[in-house]
Amino acid sequence: MKLTTLLRSDWAWLALFALLFVLFGPLPPAMGLGSVVGDFGVQVLLTIMIYMIFGIGLNIVIGYTGLLDLGYASFMAMGAIVVAAGLVLTQQPPTDPLTVPLGDLRLTQEQRALEANSGAGPIVVQYRPDWGYDVVGGVPAAVAALQRAEESGEAEPTVQVMPYAGLVLPVGQKIAKGTHPFGSTGGFLVLLLIAGLVCAAFGVLRGIPTLRLTGDYYAIVTLGIAEIVYITIQNEGWLTGGAYGIKLDGETIPQLFGADPSVGQGKIWLFNFYYLVLAALVLAFVFCKRLEQSRLGRSWAAIKADEVAAMASGIDVKQAKLLAFLASGFLGGVGGGLYALKLTTVTHAQAEVFESIIVVCFLVFGGMGTIRGALLGAAMLQGLAEFLRLLADPYWVRETFHLAADSELSIPNEARMLIYGLMLVLLMRFRPQGLLPPRAGSDAPSDAEQAAWRAADSPLFKVGSETA
C-alpha cells in the first residue's frame, strides 16, 4: 500500500498509536509491571489516551458538523463528577465489625474523660499504620469498654469496632469493601455508561436552544453555558465537593479485573486500568468511525458544507445536530469518567474554559474533521505539554542531561504556555488546515468498475416513474 494512502487512513493511525501505547505502557505482571518510560511516563500516556477520547468526541461536533463548540470541558468535568460522586456517595461502610485488642485503641485525654455511656453504638475506628487504631467515633462505648476492662482486670481486653468508610487497612489484611454497587469492574463500567448517558442527555439539552445558531454565535453560547456549568460545579458542594472537589482513595476506587489498589495491588490495578483506557479509546474510535461512514455522518458533513442544501436534500438538520451533540457528549462523559480514576481528585478546575480550548487546539493542530487528526493532535500537544512541564523542573533537567549537581537550568514555568502558543502560531502560518486534514478525492473509477456499475441492477435508482 502506498504511504500516502496509509497516512490518510484513520485505521492506520489508530494501529500506530495503539502499538506505541502497548510498547511504552506497563508490562504485563509476568514481566514485572514496569514500563520503559517509567511511572511518570505511564501517567502521561494515560492522559494522552484519555485526551484522544475527548478529541474524538469533540471532533463530531466541530470537525464533522462544523459547529465551533467552546464548552467541551463541561462534558469532561460532568463525566468525571458522575463517576467520582457515584463512587463516593453510594459507598456504605462495611457492616462486619472487627475485633481489635483494646490496648491498640488510642484514646485522647478528652475522650477518656467523657462519661461512659454504654449502648451508644459501635466504636468507629481508623487504622493508621504508624499509630494503630484511632478512635474517631462512638467514643463513649470505647470508654465504657475500657472501664469495664480495668475493673475486671482482663489482661488483654478486646472490643468490637466498626471500621468507617475511610478505613485504611494494613497491607495484606483484607475485609469486604462494604456494599459498593460500583466497586467491581462491571459496576464501574455501568457507572461509566451512566456518566456517558448523563453527558449525552446534557448535550441534547444544551443543544436545543442553540439549534438555530451557527458560527461565532454558536461558539459564544457554548462558552457561556460552559461558564454556567463551571460555576454550578463550584457551588453545588453536596454533589461535587465544591472548591475542594471529590477525592477518591483506596476505599472508593473500584477494583478492576480483580486488582484492588487498597490492598497493595496498585501496580496490577494500574496495568488493568491502562488497558481499560486503551480499550475505551479503540471503542470510541470505532463508535465514531461507524457514525462518520453512515447516513448520519453524511448528514453532518452536508450540514457543515451547506445547511440549506442539506435541508433541501431532505435532511432533518435539527435532529442530525442533536444526534451529533448526543454522540459527542457521550464520549466526553465516558472519557471524563476514566479521567476521574486517573486524577483521583476531581475538582471544578476540570470544567475550566482552558480545558475546552486545549481540546479544540488538538483538532486545529491535527486537522479538523478527521479522527486521525484528533489522535495526532492529542498525542503531540498533550505530549508537548507534559514534556515542557518536565523541562520546567530543574531536578529532572539535571538528572536527564547529566548536568552539574548545582545546576538550576530549566525553562521558566511561564514559558510553557508561550512555547505551546508559538507552536500553534507556526502551524497556522505554515499549515492552516492542520497536519492531517480531511481529503475527499481518490483515484477515478476504472472503466471496468464503471461498466459494472452501469450493468448492475439497483432498486434505489429511479428517475421518475421509469426504473433502470
Next chain:
Amino acid sequence: MSTLLDVRGLGKSFGGLRAVNDFSFTVEGGSITALIGPNGAGKTTAFNMVTGVIEPTDGSIKLRGTELRGQRVDLICRQGVARTFQNIRLFDHQSVLDNVTVGLHRRLRTGFLGALLRGPGNRREEREARLASAKYLDFVGLLPRANDEAASLAYGERRRLEIARALASDPTLLLLDEPAAGMNPQETVELVDLIRKIRDAGITVFLIEHDMKLVMEISDLIYVLNQGEEIARGLPEAIKNDDHVIKAYLGVPE
C-alpha cells in the same frame, strides 16, 4: 395531465419591499414550466417559498392538494419536491459520489443505532446507496468523476451534479434555478437534452432561466414576473411577442 403544483396569491414582503405580489400559478404534472423575468423580479424568491427556504407573507402553495406553506424544508423534500440553486450549493469537500448519496437521504432508513451496530441490513443499504448514486451520476454523465472532490468539477459539471443530487431524492417535482447560467453553448445543448430526459421519465420540471433560446425550446408554459408582479403567462410563441414582456426586458423607447 393533472395539476401538480397549485399556488395562489403568493406574496412576500422584505420589510417595505414587496418582492413577490399576489402571484398565482399552476404547474401541470409531466410538463416543463418556466418562470422568467428580469433580474430582481422575484423568481428565486418564489422558488424559495415553494421549497420552504423562506416563509411566504401571503398565499397558499398546494402540492397535489397538500399545503406546503409553513412546512420545513426537509419535509417538503420528503414529499417529492427537489431543487437546485442559482448559486450552486454543493458539498464541496465531499466526493462527487457522496454528494449524490446525500441526496438519497430521505429514501434510506439507517439511524443512529443502526449505524453503530452496522448489521447486515445497514451494510446492504449502504451498498445499494453507493450503487444507486453511481447510476445517478451515470444518468447525468458524471460517472468518471465519481471519486473526485466536488470542488474540482468544472462549472457545467457542478450544475449537473446538483441535478443528480436532486434526482436522487426521487422527486415528482424538480425545481431548477437557472440551470444554464454560466454554461457554454455546447453544455447548454446537453442540458436541454438532460432536462427533456428527466421530463420524459415522468418528473415535472419547473425552472427559472435567463437563456431565452433554451426556455422557448423546451417550455410547455411560461410565466413572466417583473418587480414581483406577474405580467404575462402563456405558450412560448405568445410570450415571445408579448408587449409587456418586451417592455420589461428591453425598456420603453423614449
